[in-house]
Structure formats: C-alpha cells, structure tokens
Amino acid sequence: MISVHLLLFLAFGGVAVAGAVNLLVQRHPINSALSLIAVMAALAGEYLLLGAEFVAALQVIVYAGAIMVLFVFVIMLLNAGEEERTSGSRVAILFGVPGMLLGSLLVAWVVLRHSGTEAVAVGALPGSPKTIGQMLFHEFLLPFEVTSILILIAIMGAVVLASKPTVAGSPPKKVND
C-alpha cells in the first residue's frame, strides 16, 4: 500500500528529476534556467514533507526568487543564444552520460543496500523559523557574522567586476560616449 507521503515524495521527486534532465537537454540557457526553477520549487515541496518549513520558504524566496532572477537577468542582458556543439562537448557527452548513469546507479545501489532505511516521519522535527532563529543566534552566532562579512565582500566584488574597466591612471570615461 502506498501512503500519501510516499506519493507526494514521488511526485515532487519526479518533477525535480525531470527538471534536472531537461536542464541538460535544452540548448538555450533561458530554457535551462526555467527548468532549474522547476527543480527548486519541487525541492521546496520535499523540504515541506521533511518538516523543514523555514528552509522550504527560503528555497522559494532566495533560490527560486533572488538567485534565479539574477541568472535570467544576466542571460537577457548578454543576449545569450543557443550553444553550439563543439568537438569538446561531443567527447564530454560520450563520457559524461554513461558516467552519470553509472555514478547514480552506483550511489543508488549502495544507499539502498547499506542503509537502515528507517522511515522519516512527516514533521519529525520542528523546523519553524523560531527554533531555527534561536539556534542561529546562539550556537551559530560566529558563523552567522562571518557570512555577513562574506556577503559584504561578495557585493563589493560583484560591483568591481561588473563595472566598466578603466585604464589605470586615466580618469573614468563619461557614460554617454
């Protein structure tokens, strides 16, 4: 007998795997980006099944929202077209696809064979924002502050890298030339 939980797991997992495969098959980057958004939404469903409400919300807001918007924005900014196949990519397909199948089969076999396979109950762990926040600001306070510095450095790096290059010593060019 199949429980509702397993059914939901299979549905979300099927969407996630289909999106991941579609990301590989599509040649236009915007299609790949949209299928990656589908993968992330399906994973948010899996997180809800595992009782991690806060992580599920973060997944939708930060990953599917902020990060993927950045990706789509850059794809449209650079006017990226379909990628062309080269000899390097043919070799990569020749070795990559069988390697991927072999690798995932091996992982699946090992995990299914050598695990206790105890079931994970729905909402076995309260992953509410309150408990997460309490842990984040007590036990993980130092890593939290370090990540804020990391974000600051990333902001400055992104601004420096994406700004127009100027020749050293010369004044920055006018915008309208």
Add this chain to the structure above:
Amino acid sequence: MVPLSYYLVLSGILFACGVAGFLIKRNIITIFMSIELMLNGVNLSFVAFAAHWKVLAGQIFVFFILVVAAAEAAVGLAIIIAIYRTRETLNVDQVNLLKL
C-alpha cells in the same frame, strides 16, 4: 513514511545531473546553473539527515549553503559579464587564454 535512502537517492541523482551538466554544457551560464543544481542536491541530503536524526543543525547548514550560493552567484555572474565584455562569447571552448 518515506525511507531516508529514497531522499538520498534523489539527492544523488540531482547531484549527478549537475556534474553531467557541468561537463557537457558549453555555455558558461548553463555550467554555472549546473553548479547550483549540485548545491541543491546536497541541500536535500542535509535536510533529510536533519529530519532523520532529529538534529536541527542540518537545516542551519542549508541556510549557510544558501548564503554561500547567493554570494557565489553574484560574483560569478559579474565575472561572466566581465568575460563577455572582453571576449564577446559565452562559449567556454573559446575562453582558453589568460591574456587577450
């Protein structure tokens, strides 16, 4: 009730798809998206282990991975814009020289 191993298999499949995309794809933006797919696969296994052993630290780690992924996306996409500005291509096969 879903066994833990099912979640791990799903996370392994997503990670393998990410690795394959990283190797097969030639568009630098799609390669970058494959890295995000790998990070997502790892996140799923973190949350599954957290729920299995009832240790909330696993979800905190997902939070930190999310922050690192956001920082990486910002810097990486800025680098992609800089590469496109100097070379006018997004194909990694044509970006094989350190100097212009």
